[in-house]
Each structure stands twice: as C-alpha cells, then as structure tokens.
Amino acid sequence: MRIKDIGEIALIKRISKNLRLDSSVIHGAGDDTAVIKWTKDKDLLFTCDMLVEGVHFRLAKATPRQIGWKALCRNVSDIAAMGGVPRYALVSASLRPGLPLSFADGLYKGLRSAADRFGVNLVGGDMCHAGKIVIDVSLIGEAEKKGLVTRSGARKGDLIFVTGAVGGSIKGKHLNFTPRLEEARRLVKNFRINAMIDVSDGLVLDLWRILDASGAGARIYQNTIPVSKDAASFEKAIYAGEDFELLFTMGVKEAKRFFRTELARMKTPVTLIGEVLDKKDGYTLVTKDGVRKRLKAKGYLHF
C-alpha cells in the first residue's frame, strides 16, 4: 500500500493516533494550531505550514516577495482561525544554490512585510540547499483563554458564516491574500464563536473538518454562498483551496446580536450560508433548484 492509496485524511489520523501528551497540552494535532498552557489568562498557539515549489507556487507566476508573504500569511491565517494573535516565527528554507541572490532578498522582504503588518517577530530559522524551493514557517501565537475557538465546538442549530468570497484563488489571491486576523479578533472579542477554521483546502472540505471534529451534520445553500468573480464555476469555487477566508458557526441568539450590532460595521462581508444539524442528518448542499446533494470530504488533498 502506498501513501497515495490511503489518502491524506486517513494518513494524518493514522500518524496522530495515541500520541503521548502531557497535561500542559490543551489540544494536540487536529486543529488549525496546537494549544498549550501558557499563562493564567493566555494559551500558547503553535502551528506550521510548508510551501513547496511546483505545488504551492510556481516561479514563473509568483514573485519571491509574494512567496515570502504567502509563507507567513498562511500561518497567520491559522492563528486567526483559533481566535489568537501571531507572535514569533521561524523560517526554514531550502534553496537552490544557483538561484539569484535577489530571490533570497525578495523572499525575505515578503516575509518581513507580512511580519511587520501582523506584528510577528521573525526570530530565526534554518537554511539548506535542495533541488526544489521549500519554505516551512512555524509560528507561535497567543490567545486569551476565553477567546480561543477550535473546530470542535459547532452545535446543532448553529448558523454557519463565511467571510469574503470563495473560489478563483489560483488567479492571484493565493499569493497576495490578507489573512482575516482583524476580522477574527473582532469576532472573538465581541461574540461567542462556537467553531472556526480558515478555508485552506476548499469550503466543503473545511466545513467537513468542523463537522467531523464537532460530531455534527450541516446543510448549506448554493444561493447564499459568496463566489469570487475569479472562480470558473460554483463547483470549482467550493472545492478549490487557498481562499484563506474564515468559516465559523454561532448560536442563533448570538447571530442575531451579530446582525444587529456588527454586520454593517465590518469592512469585510460576512455571509450566512447554512446551519449545523445533527450528525445523523448528514452533510448536504441545497442547490439553486432546491435539490439536496450529499457532500463528502472532498477538496484540495495532497494524497
């Protein structure tokens, strides 16, 4: 049996099974970031994300600066999805010795501009040579205990929201997106968010991850889902990756308060796209024609 035969989701569950963790670990593998006890009021968040040439970017289409920006911002997006703020980053980079020095300069300019924008300290890293460019950023963040949001808190009756629009990221957004840090912070400071994730592998797959972790089902509505003008089709928009939008759930009462007090003030659109159901009610999409289609854990998967 090969790695591609088992598939990414099963492989990750397989290697994460029965890990020995001490009592200082609040959440290990399985969320946007790990959560570790830190101070009386704050938890420490810890996440990493690897960018591979030819997979996450192509030199012909991305500037070095965009690659650096993307490498850090993907991680900032994960910290945002937990309700936290990013603090300290390390950068591991494999580079080809024959690349122009201007590539390294541009890459680190992109990393620095993202770090400055989102208050991240670049505190070190590692560098080595390889045939392909690989950038791995690891990021420590912090979250107020009461503002921490995981994937597993969605409850039957919750309403499901998404920021911005999904799809068409490949046309450029995946290289220059702004992680929804400010939006996430406003949300967790002012509302009780039950579950949240950043949409990195497609809306359908990432909502599935919330449902899987929460032991719930859901129904979403095609005519409510905000699709980017860059998306080739609705189908592609909901299954393609790297939107880096926030996908989250709130109880109905909280959602009403959100509509009344916050929605109009937010610069970024937030759209209600569906509701959380019992697990036994499954995971479905109601199409424009009113047809119910069953949804699966389908989206951007590496294996």
Added chain:
Amino acid sequence: MRIKDIGEIALIKRISKNLRLDSSVIHGAGDDTAVIKWTKDKDLLFTCDMLVEGVHFRLAKATPRQIGWKALCRNVSDIAAMGGVPRYALVSASLRPGLPLSFADGLYKGLRSAADRFGVNLVGGDMCHAGKIVIDVSLIGEAEKKGLVTRSGARKGDLIFVTGAVGGSIKGKHLNFTPRLEEARRLVKNFRINAMIDVSDGLVLDLWRILDASGAGARIYQNTIPVSKDAASFEKAIYAGEDFELLFTMGVKEAKRFFRTELARMKTPVTLIGEVLDKKDGYTLVTKDGVRKRLKAKGYLHF
C-alpha cells in the same frame, strides 16, 4: 550574483539584519535557538531544522525510523546547547505519493521514539506532496533563566571543552546519535558555562561561531582533540558535520571545580581542547608538530 556566490554565512547575516523585534524577544536569529520571555523563572526556546533527502539522508542508507529519529534529535541537540529542555514539536513533512505507507509509519515511529525518550510532546504538523522528502521539525523548549547559555559568552582565558569524539559521523552516528541533553543539563545546573553550541557543521566552524558571537579568538591543540575511530583523518574529523557533540567554554576556576567534582562521574567523556584568547590573537590550531595553523570559518556549509 547567485546564492552560492555569497555563501551561507554571509547570506544568513544579510537576511537577519535589522529585523524588527519587540521587547519580549531576548535573542533572535544567530544562536542555536531563539530565546523569548516566558515566565518569571523560565525563558522559552524556539528552533527549527530542515532535513532534505539526498542532503541529510539517502533512502538507500537510512531507514525511515532513523530519518524520524534524526529529524527530532537535531532540534533536541539545539535546545540542549542552550541549556534547556525540549517540550513541544511540530513536524512538517513533504512526501512522495508513491512511497510505501510503511515509510510514513517508520518515519513517525522514529519521531515518536525520540519524543518519548526526550520528553517532547508531538502536537501537530503539516503534510504535503513533493518530489523529494523534506522533513522540518520546529521545537519549543524551556530554560531556567540562570541556566541559559548562548554562543556569545566566551571570555578571554576560558577553557574550551568538547563531549565525546568528533568526525566519522557519516558512517552512521548522524542517523542514530543521542543528543547530549542529559550532559548539557548536568553542566548548566552545576557549573557556570560561559558559551555553548552543538557541533553540527564541524568543530572548527562551530567554535568559530562561538568566537564570532563572543568577539574572541582561540587556540586549540591537535593532540587533545578526541577523534572518532570512524573518522578518515584528523582534517576530516574537525571539518565534517553532524557530530552533535557539545562544545563549551568555562572560566579556569569553574573548570577546576568541574575537574575535581564532576569529570570522573560523567558517563560521556569531556575533553579540554584549548583556550579562548583575545580576538586580536586570532583563531589557531597547534598541530602535533607544534606548528601553529590559522583556522577559518570552514566546515559544512550549504552554500
């Protein structure tokens, strides 16, 4: 100008220059690990290390389990060299989809056995596909404030010590070494260690790093340097990488106390190999024939 033309040392200095860091960062780039304020008594250590197929291991010569062991232990060695203990790790892995599932199983067995051995919590990671296997481990550790040791504390008159023996790591030690965590902990708990580093790129280069950071010179003696029986020659032993031994300096008084109280008790040999000098006295090796040879920042460099 290409990356290989500027070289690794200058490139790292170039990209680390003038990074904006807030007051919570005690040491940024430039040591074995970054150091960040944590609690009243403890600092947080943060490090990462990337392993690339064909550079740090070859599938024909290394088992998956050895690769996993090495990936985590390189980082444990960095935490040890700061006087700390490792606590939380993330693993980013690029794998070929056509690899057997047993490769992934073996890799994570190696990671787990190292984690269990050294008290590390594996709290998550990232996984993607790529043509070459790349494993990047990032590791958070902690150090008692008064036990923290950096590269920059070596002072004129200090004596220079190394654990174990150097050289010949390529014959197998680089895949199954035991990071000197226990030794480092005994040292920092019981003695005032002025500077420490783990020997990852060769004794000469890593001692140069201590001297460069400390603004000092040094003299080391060929007939005192412990060379592994696996080493092809003395020359190769002092310039080859991946020994993962501790290289450290102590004042003379402290060294006398170390000789009297500790040396005989240590299971791992610790050898006096030279002394720290004024910067203007340079960096030299006294050969067996009594000849003084000037040493440079030469060793394992990626570019």
